[in-house]
Amino acid sequence: MSATRLIEAMQPLVAQARSLAVRLWGGTTLGVRTIAVTEGRVLLVRHTYVSGWHLPGGGVNARETAEAAARRELFEETGYEASGTARFLGLYFNPAMAGRDHVALYQVPDCVPRRVFRANREIAEIGLFAPDGLPAGTTTATRRRLAELFEGLPPADHW
Incomplete structure (x- = not known):
C-alpha cells in the first residue's frame, strides 16, 4: 500500500480519535464550513462516516x-478552489462536539474545479445543488x- 493510500485510509480513524481526545481531555476546538456557490448552485459533500449532506x-x-x-x-x-x-x-x-466546539462559517462568491473529485475514505460524493x-x-x-x-433568516447561535 502506498503512503498516500495509507494516509487516506487513516483519515476517518484520525478524525474519530481527535474527536474522542477532545471529549476526554477538553479544550475548545474550532472548525470551519464554507458555503461555496458556483453558477447559482451550492457545493455540498456527503461523508463516509456520518450521514447526510x-x-x-x-x-x-x-498556525x-x-x-x-x-x-x-x-x-x-x-x-x-475558492475564487x-x-x-x-x-x-x-x-454542542454535538462535547460542548467545546465552535464553527466559523464563510461564504465564497464562486469556486472553480481544480482537481477531479474521486470518492475516498472521508468523502463519498460531492454535488452542486x-x-x-x-x-x-x-x-x-x-x-x-x-x-x-439566501432567505434572510436571522442567524442562530448554535450550529
Whole structure:
C-alpha cells in the first residue's frame, strides 16, 4: 500500500480519535464550513462516516487562520478552489462536539474545479445543488445556514 493510500485510509480513524481526545481531555476546538456557490448552485459533500449532506469544512490547524482553513478544506474535500474574497458569516456553537466546539462559517462568491473529485475514505460524493433544490438527507444545520444566507433568516447561535 502506498503512503498516500495509507494516509487516506487513516483519515476517518484520525478524525474519530481527535474527536474522542477532545471529549476526554477538553479544550475548545474550532472548525470551519464554507458555503461555496458556483453558477447559482451550492457545493455540498456527503461523508463516509456520518450521514447526510453537509457544507464542506473541517478543523482549523495550528498556525492557520480560519479563512485559510476554510479554503483548504474546500479544496481537500471537493477539488474546488475558492475564487474571490471569502466573507465571514458567523461563529456558531456546536454542542454535538462535547460542548467545546465552535464553527466559523464563510461564504465564497464562486469556486472553480481544480482537481477531479474521486470518492475516498472521508468523502463519498460531492454535488452542486440549487439552494431551493437540496437533496434528501441535507442536514438541518446545512439547511439552516443556507436559509440564513439566501432567505434572510436571522442567524442562530448554535450550529
